[in-house]
Structure formats: structure tokens, C-alpha cells
Amino acid sequence: MALSQSLQQKLLQKLSPQQIQLMKLLQVPTANLEERIKEELEENPALELSEENHDENFEEPRDEFENADDDYETEGSEDEYENIDISEYVQEGDDEIADYKLRDDNYPELEDKQVMPFKIENSLHDSLVDQLGMLDLDDRTQKIAEQIVGSIDDDGYLRRETTSIMDDLAFRQNIIATEEEIEGLIRKIQHFDPPGICARDLQECLLLQLERKLKEGTEVKLAIEVLSRYFDEFTKKHYDKIQRGLNIDDDQLKSVINQIIKLNPKPGGNVGEVNKAESYVVPDFFIYNNGGKLELTLNSKNAPDLRISEGYRDMLKEYDKGSKKDKRQKEAVLFIKQKIDAAKWFIDAIKQRQQTLMMTMQTIMDYQKEFFLTGDETTLRPMILKDIAERTGLDISTVSRVANSKFVQTEFGTYRLKFFFSESLSTESGEEVSTREVKKILSDMVEGENKRKPLSDERLTELLQEKGYNIARRTVAKYREQLNIPVARLRKEL
Known part of the structure; x- marks a missing residue:
């Protein structure tokens, strides 16, 4: 096949840098x-914090050009320089560009109470070291012990x-x-805090914790015997086999179970930075119930106010007044223009972020108004991303970005925005209800x-059907698993 050249026209969609910045x-x-x-x-010297005592005669950015070489190259071209409209950058009182506020002026007294918490603790590894x-x-044994400690995972287990x-x-x-030397050090480390640390599996972890409680009586000794001889039967709740094997009655078995369920299956999970389950959640929104009227505010605590640097704008003013236009000045003007444009884009992206977040959350709040007034999960309406996208006029992907990583604080608790999205399920009367409602029931x-x-x-399927929900057994099993509820046999208690 012969090679040839041709001209083609194509329509392509391409995201601008500003759109990419906004999505991020x-x-x-x-x-x-x-x-x-x-x-x-x-990264951008043309962007600065907006402070009440800001020095209007700020001149520091000039130093970046005072000692510049004549060979300094800029990304801008001569044509770009000729097309610059200096008036766009030096207008007096340009509030739209210069001023930017992140604070909520409507509820300043509430915002003072919205503290951004942070956690400072030593990690599990630091504690063990x-x-x-x-x-x-000695030095050699210390290095071996440090190697063992370094092999312990975040849950506190030695899985190597x-x-x-x-x-x-x-x-x-x-x-x-x-091998004997390493095993000896492992046994010493297993006496460290928290109890159960450096175990190879769950059974050893629980036994290590029980061994520290031996002084508490015969119940602990019996619990150790149960975990040592009948661990599989215990995890599968085959209590009758344990009773026959150890010849114990129901009361004794209850006391053993009470001893075991108090133990920690993940001893490393409560220490330091690895305790992800108890990490702080900073809400992005606050919803207040003011006499039956819901009021929404955006959390802007600790986010600084931004503005365009007056120093950079003053430099453009001086250039506009001057008559001499040499190469260095042209390069400096192009550099300043690029930085000011980048600062404008960033401030505009922050503004759009606020508007998008507020618009999305306001729509969710209106859609799920009954829940935010009562806190009753059964009042949640079926809602998918498309419902919010249609009401706000935003793209589904934009709504998804907001919902996946944001939290809202209400008087009933703090929820991830994804919590309010659910599919629908039909009742016998033909009404559509949220699957969240079915899960709550x-x-x-x-x-x-x-x-x-x-x-x-x-039986759960029958009870739900009696309440009017058309649901299959496999759907009940799916919802039960999503709620982390074990099967009936594993929920059995004495």
C-alpha cells in the first residue's frame, strides 16, 4: 500500500487546564x-493571603527581576506581548479579581465553634521500638528485634x-x-503492650491476651482450654460439641464466651496512626434545623482568604506609565501576566468549587428533607446520581466527585454524602421506597x-413481605451481607 498525505477535520472534546484544576x-x-x-x-508569587493589615505598597516581587540576566527567556512570545491589554490588570478597585472570601458571614458565631481537629500520636512501630x-x-540482638518489630503489620500480627x-x-x-534465637525474641515481644501483639494468627493473639488474665480465676483457664482445643468449633458456634468435650454446663459456657468476646482481635488497631477506624472526620457541610427550617453552611474553617498580589499589579502600573520598553521589561511583563492569570484561574476554581458544593448539597438536602428534619432512615427517598444531576444541571461525574469524598454534619450525626444515595424498591401498593429504608427495617x-x-x-423475607415489600430471599441475603450481619447460625447466643 502506497504512503499518502491527506487533510482531515475532526471534532474533539478536550478539557482545559482550568477544568482539570476544578475537577481536582x-x-x-x-x-x-x-x-x-x-x-x-x-508555587505562584502573584497569589497571596488577604489580610486586613495587608501592606498596599508591597514591592517584594520586584527583586525577582532586578538581577535577571539579559539572556532570560520567557515562555511568552513577542505576539503575546503585543496583545496584552494592561488595563485588564491595573484597574482600580477590581473587587472581582482582588478580593476573595472563604468565610461564612451569615453565621460567624457558629464558625468560631467549628474547629479543625488534628491528631498527634506515636505509631504502633514507634511504641514497640x-x-x-x-x-x-546487645547491638546484634537489638537489630534482630527491630527486624521482627518492623515485620509486624498494622493489626499487630507477625505474618512473616x-x-x-x-x-x-x-x-x-x-x-x-x-530460628531459636528469633523465636525467643518473638516470645519477649509478645509480652509488650498492647496485649496480643506479635501473634501469628487470631488463635495465638487471643490466647496471649488470656494468659495475662490468668489471675482472674478459673473462667480464664477454661477459656484458654476452649481456644486451645476447640477453636474451630468456637468460631463456628458449635457450642454443643464444646460442652460435650469439656463436660461443662450452659452457665460455664456463657462465662467463657463473655471472657473471649472482651478480647481484642486486632491489638495494633488501637495504637497511634494506624487506628484508621477512629480517625477524625472533618465535615464539609453543616445543616442546622432552625425551627423546622433547614439551613446549610459550607465548612471553610482554617481555609485562608486569597487575593491577587498588589505588588505584581503595581509593577504593571509602573510599566504602563513608563516610556522605555526594552527586552527585559517585556519578558517581566509576560511573566507577571502568566502568574496573575494563573492566580485568577485558581481563585475562580475555588469559587466554582464552593458554588458546586453548595448547589449539590442544597439539592440533596431538599430531596431528603424529611431525613434531615427527623433523622429517621426510613424516611430516605430513593435517590441516584442522575436525580441530583438533573436538578442541578451538573454532569453526573461532577456529582459523583462531590458525593464520594464529602461529609455533612447534622444534629443526628455526621454522614458521608454517598449515604443518601440508594436504589428504589417497589411495595405491594406500587410505591417506590429506598433500599436504605429496607436495610434499616x-x-x-x-x-x-x-x-x-x-x-x-x-423468615426475614417473609416478615418483609408481610410489611408490603416485594423482595426475594437472595436480595435479603445481599442486604444482610452489606450490613455485615452474619448468617443466623453465627448470630445464635446462649
């Missing part, structure tokens, strides 16, 4: 917004084989250690069941 800012949670703004302040310092170890630790020591630190049924005879999926 939409995904940034309020907790990280201040950090993102600080990054932009460091500190405890190593209490042992009388002893032979793998031996290989790491040999190849990375040139230390030849025996299902959860209440399980909570109120007789734990000696838990409700099976078939």
Missing part, C-alpha cells in the same frame, strides 16, 4: 483544602515466617540468626430477634 479541587476534602491552597501560594529499649540487648525474617537479616544486614428485625433462635433469611 472538587475531589479535595475540606480537611486537605488548606494544604492545597498553601501549595498554590508557594520504645519498649525494646527496656530490654537489655521465621525463615523469611532469617533471610532478611542475612541478605540486608549481614546478620546470621538462628432488616437491621431492626435482627436487633430485636430472639438470639437463642435467630431469624433465618427465609
